[in-house]
Amino acid sequence: LQARLRGLGLDGHALAVQIDPGLPRSAIREARTADARRRREGTPPSVGIELALNDEARLGWTPEVLARRMGERAAGRHVVDACCGAGGNAIGFALSGCRVTAIERDAEIAELARMNASRYGVADRIEFMVGDALEHVPGLEADILFIDPPWGTDWDRQRTTAGALTPLLELLDLAEPFGEVWSKVPSSFDVGTLPGSWTVTPVFGEGPGDERRIKFLWLCRETATT
Numbered sequence: 011l012q013a014r015l016r017g018l019g020l021d022g023h024a025l026a027v028q029i030d031p032g033l034p035r036s037a038i039r040e041a042r043t044a045d046a047r048r049r050r051e052g053t054p055p056s057v058g059i060e061l062a063l064n065d066e067a068r069l070g071w072t073p074e075v076l077a078r079r080m081g082e083r084a085a086g087r088h089v090v091d092a093c094c095g096a097g098g099n100a101i102g103f104a105l106s107g108c109r110v111t112a113i114e115r116d117a118e119i120a121e122l123a124r125m126n127a128s129r130y131g132v133a134d135r136i137e138f139m140v141g142d143a144l145e146h147v148p149g150l151e152a153d154i155l156f157i158d159p160p161w162g163t164d165w166d167r168q169r170t171t172a173g174a175l176t177p178l179l180e181l182l183d184l185a186e187p188f189g190e191v192w193s194k195v196p197s198s199f200d201v202g203t204l205p206g207s208w209t210v211t212p213v214f215g216e217g218p219g220d221e222r223r224i225k226f227l228w229l230c231r232e233t234a235t236t
């Protein structure tokens with residue numbers, strides 16, 4: 011615990027463990043090494059499908075098994091995926107029978123998303139738009155607006171705010187025509203920095219090395235009630 015929790019936060023609060031008497035440094039070092047080894051057996055990005063990814067798209071890719079889990083809750087509805095990356099979530103939604111409008115501003119990553127959708131056999135359920143979501147979303151209506159903003163590599167592990175996850179707040183301003191808004195944010199995200207009240211679901215990994223690790227927070231808000 012001490013090795014794992016040092017420097018981390020949850021929902022905007024720093025986590026701390028106090029052990030009395032304290033552990034020797036060597037024990038903590040050993041635990042870190044064992045943990046890093048176990049982490050290699052984390053949740054696989056896909057199950058039996060070879061993915062088309064570049065370095066940037068790989069960073070944001072939602073593992074298939076977790077994207078499918080989110081997709082099941084959207085079951086059959088129309089989803090606008092405003093920052094679709096290489097398509098991890100868009101594909102998860104489409105696999106659950108959703109119609110998806112997927113927007114990506116980076117043309118190369120959008121092309122990877124198209125390729126991945128074909129590999130999963132769901133290209134006919136996803137309409138891709140290349141460009142800035144802030145320009146495309148105002149013309150769209152759907153049951154769910156899904157926002158998975160880029161976290162970058164150096165997001166604050168103790169406390170991340172809505173303002174740091176561009177274009178999350180800007181897209182929320184455009185959310186009114188959508189029945190629900192969903193987002194995927196780091197575990198250190200301080201939900202209090204968002205307007206409105208949200209249901210927060212921590213999503214754990216599904217591999218032996220990360221089944222007790224929160225991979226991200228899944229936020230949901232019904233637009234009409236806020």
Ligand SMILES: C[S@@+](CC[C@H](N)C(=O)[O-])C[C@H]1O[C@@H](n2cnc3c(N)ncnc32)[C@H](O)[C@@H]1O
Nearest residue numbers: 070071072093095097098099115142143158160
């Ligand atoms: C975290 S990734 C999405 C990952 C995706 N959910 C998945 O599982 O593969 C975020 C993506 O949003 C894109 N993006 C950032 N700002 C955008 C904007 N204003 N409009 C459209 N796409 C944007 C980035 O290029 C990046 O590919």
